[in-house]
Amino acid sequence: MKEFLSQLRGALAATVVLAAVTCGLYPMAVWVLAQTLFPNSANGSLLVDGSGTVRGSRRIGQGFTSPRYFLPRPSAAGVSGYDATASGGSNLGPLSMKLRDAVRDRIAAYRAMNGLPETESVPADAVTASGSGLDPHISLRNASLQAPRVARLRGLDPARVQELIRRHTEFPAAGFLGEPGVNVLTLNRALDAR
Amino acid sequence: MNTSAWIELVLFVGLLAAITPPMGRYLEQVLDPGGRTWLDPVVRPVERWTLRLLGRDATADHDWKRYASAMLVFSLVSCGFTYGVLRLQHWLPLNPQGLGPLSPDLALNTAVSFTTNTNWQGYGGEGTMSYFSQMVALTLHNFTSAAVGIGVAAALIRGIARSSTRTLGNFWVDLVRITYYLLVPLSLVFAVVLVSQGVVQNFKPYLHARLLEPYSVDGETKDADGEPVVGRRTVEEQILVQGPMASQVAIKMLGTNGGGFTNANAAHPFENPTPLSNFLQMLSIFAIGSGLTHTLGRATRNPGHGWTLWSAMMILFVAGALACGWAETRGNSIHQALGVAAADGNMEGKEVRFGVFNSALFATVTTDASCGAVNAMHDSFTALGGLVALFNMELGEVVVGGVGAGLYGMLVFVVLAVFIAGLMVGRTPEYLGKKIQAYEVKMAMLSLLVLSVSILGFSAWAAVSPWGLAGLNNAGPHGLSEILYAFTSATANNGSAFAGLGANTPGYNLTLGIAMWVGRFLMIIPILALAGSLAGKKAGAPGMGTFPVAGPTFLILLIGTVVLVGALNFLPVLALGPVVEHFLTGMGRLY
Structure with missing residues (x-):
């Protein structure tokens, strides 16, 4: 049970932190680079x-x-x-x-x-x-x-x-x-x- | 197939061979908790902070059971998170189209689909998912399910390379390191390259463009605001889909996920605008899986073993690409009899910018790897072209395969090949100095049997049930192929489809959901058990009687095992579907 609880905590924390990095920071970074370097393409040519x-x-x-x-x-x-x-x-x-x-x-x-x-x-x-x-x-x-x-x-x-x-x-x-x-x-x- | 096609195929395999060693060495550093990469100055502090936040479980190495339970708990929690987002998307931000929530069965199917690295699309993409759902609910799994697959492969490699130990590494450390050092940086670079080719990346609402030539339509249609209209009306606008596409497309390829932003997936000109973006997408599907063979070779101090696996994969891949390319180039004799130019091949469901060969090549890559992105509609392939796609998946996705999943799937066949060789020469089978005994062979067979039971069982059930037959878009043998393809794709965690099948029904959403879950986790658990058992064994020095696992003899034995053990179960049903269809095409029989 103790083991399960520590795994559950890991899972919840991992979901939140990884979501912040891969679904927040990452697409935003791509967005900034795309809009700066290739604005025409990034907005649909x-x-x-x-x-x-x-x-x-x-x-x-x-x-x-x-x-x-x-x-x-x-x-x-x-x-x-x-x-x-x-x-x-x-x-x-x-x-x-x-x-x-x-x-x-x-x-x-x-x-x-x-x-x-x-x-x-x-x-x-x-x-x-x-x-x-x-x-x-x-x-x-x-x-x-x-x-x-x-x-x-x-x-x-x-x-x-x-x-x-x-x-x-x-x-x-x-x-x-x-x-x-x-x-x-x-x-x-x-x-x-x- | 013309000269360009041959040049492209040679270049593709050559480039893949060239990137395999550097990718393999980099993966080795990523998978070693103390490994060094040039990203350390930036990423190391973030990694430490993340692992601290994850708590005590993310500290020590674990045995296989603890590794497996951590993986399962994480998969369940993140799956629940995605289910929640999809059900609540109408209340969440970044939904400029005002799209409603998904139905419970569709949300469940989609959450399972992305958790298991399948990315089966029961939903329609641009008409169903808000930007938030695409970017958060789906993209999270594009990263983590890929990281889980690579982590399990790493645990198996450790089991093979270590001896007399119980530990296989720490799941959380693998998850975080693979995401931070490998997937995010690679995707970032690749996404920007894709934008340069014309993939969109913005957060604007869908754009309204005024058509050059307005036209009128009859019947029920949707107007510019998405409201249904009945009767004749003039359409003056085209609504252009926008959104954060490039960031999602990059990881869907690198992580062999395959779930498209749009319904048409990589056939959509915004997701895959040019032949160059197409080539790079194919290469990125194979990149990590190919590199892992080199990581295995290095970890076991037997580079030849890694290259032998890689060669077996490439031989099966090239054979598939040539067969599919040949079938699609030949085209459909029924249409050619009506006056379609025979030299053009089968263009139904294909894009002009890719042409027949690039569509066939992409189909082979995506079904060899468990990617499932498509740049042409497989449902409209010729009978034999579609057969290649089905066959590739039924081999168990071991031809490069899904990231991580391909390697651990192939290693199951390695264990079996060694076992069969041992039986033939009458010695105790050994793999890299470790004895292969009843337990290992049982675990290996278990992970293979899951595939056939799920694919054949569910297909048989659907083929005789009203819920199964209701969704068919094609009659005759092609209808059976549609059902078979769906359960093959789901169980093998591929995600491509004979997309005519109307699978967004409670019956299909639930059965396909179960097939995806079974195909992923009932395969991973025996494999981790195998890894745990191998880790506990002592590695003896290779002697005169040790069967070498590098070189041409083993290569032939391995390919034979993959083809015979992997595909034999499916030959009868393939004969009833695509094979019959092929002969009926020659006879001109229609349905």
């Missing part, structure tokens, strides 16, 4: 327009539906997709009929919208939902296939649109880490700014 209104975060995708924009990946976050308070994927497995039907419909829509022949394959990222539902990127091939449509509807020179895609592409770190991705949100913002 925000995109702010001329009037000071926050238009989104460079890292968080937004939903677009108009064919005048580059369209992002399908999203399973929230009811309507790209709900940044309900991140997540579809969690549908390889044998899911629901997923098969969704992929089939998305392929048909993608081909129709971009004038793709039946024989040409569709980029996988264009017809599948991401893990977070907030993926800000699309693949290079997906962007190039959408480029002629966007250029036509906006009356832009296709070469100019390709140039914009290139400027909004994030390439793999050190040339081999990760995959190249085109940031749909910053690209569409750049299109609107023209």
Whole structure:
């Protein structure tokens, strides 16, 4: 019993002291360093327009539906997709009929919208939902296939649109880490700014 | 798999090999109460003050029973503390979203989940937890459950290295020293590096951003204030989650906890923004567990033994990474028949910035270690990709494994391998000069049997019960995989999920809670008993008949033991789940 009481005291004291250090001092220290060294990142890499209104975060995708924009990946976050308070994927497995039907419909829509022949394959990222539902990127091939449509509807020179895609592409770190991705949100913002 | 993938894999294993010796030496100093580190001038006074506050129990070395009871009392008290915070979060500070309290079963499940280093997320993250709950109730355990695991590994190492003694060290000294000298400083540096990549760290309420293109939705949705709205309405804003993320993400990786700040975990662009942050997160999951093998080698004055364990882990890891990478790169033939580009692989549930290979690699790392953070949704992996994740956990999380837990799990297999070798040559089995007898083998087997009984027992129960079947997101064999994955992940203290399973129900919250508790503590107690027994033995000098525990022969024997003893129990159920699913994918059968 005496042994138990001294252990209980140790446990209570350890919980309080370790909570103070690891849940008080530590996150505060990170906060101070983060806000001093990398304030932009620490506050969400925000995109702010001329009037000071926050238009989104460079890292968080937004939903677009108009064919005048580059369209992002399908999203399973929230009811309507790209709900940044309900991140997540579809969690549908390889044998899911629901997923098969969704992929089939998305392929048909993608081909129709971009004038793709039946024989040409569709980029996988264009017809599948991401893990977070907030993926800000699309693949290079997906962007190039959408480029002629966007250029036509906006009356832009296709070469100019390709140039914009290139400027909004994030390439793999050190040339081999990760995959190249085109940031749909910053690209569409750049299109609107023209 | 392309050239970049190969370069990355080689670099990953190479870097891990390079950091293992320095990490191992540093751990040796941390785990020695009189050890010296360059942090001493700052941390030593705080350590002394803390230990004084903890009282008399934090002074002398203890035997295994006292070590175990101190660990259990601490785990229960801190678990109760977290339960309290989660139930009362609506009255506590730092809750700018005004989130309500968690239900009793969800709070219990979450408290157990974090106490046992599992970090199973029955909750949704950004929609459930206040900043205070994230920062205090959850982050406390991210540190302490990691420290407990490393402490138990240290006690076992002492049991192996010491002879003719009863003591295994002091639990409180281990807990405090590991937290102060190892986990907090490493996390501090890592968190700041993560912020540089784009992980957020602030205390602001969620931000409202005005969308570039507003859109309309039908049906029941939530408006900007989180109130439910029925009918058609136009959405003009996107609500961006904020909070003290970097500090939590850093320790969730280093401490192999894995509980994400957000529901999407490390797939969320704020938690894991770039391929570089992704690479560093994978490395940090393995860093401490890998270093501990070197600490073992040094403590037993047999560095080759440490490297042999490390090599066994790496061989199993690379095999898993290649298998998973291959399966995900091949993609889903059902979707490819519809017109999806075959070269792109399986992208459902994966992020473009990581691509197929980095998602497969992360899944292998996180299930090899008992981390459980995910950067892609495992539920949407191909049948064989998901099989690799399941198989890794069912080996008992010994491929590097959870911090500390991986090493003591692997040492159980070492004892068994030595025992099997002894049987084969007809001599009394010896491990580093100590005789392995009935008691040690019983304790080793006990800690292994817990795993199969809990995983298979609970999965079987859920698979025939209404509460178990109600949560399924997928039908057919994939449904069985969802259930199996849940109990495997809980018992192995991993915490990743086939997340389609709606497990936030009283039935799942309670059974998974029990599975996590059993998988953690019914494993640790036999292991401490084993450590106590080994400490009491005299170490004889190695003779002609001693089986060497370093070198290629032992390496092969150890891998064989891990694969056969560890996974054999699970082959039948794996055949019914992912294996059947794989063949049905080839046939195009849907559910």
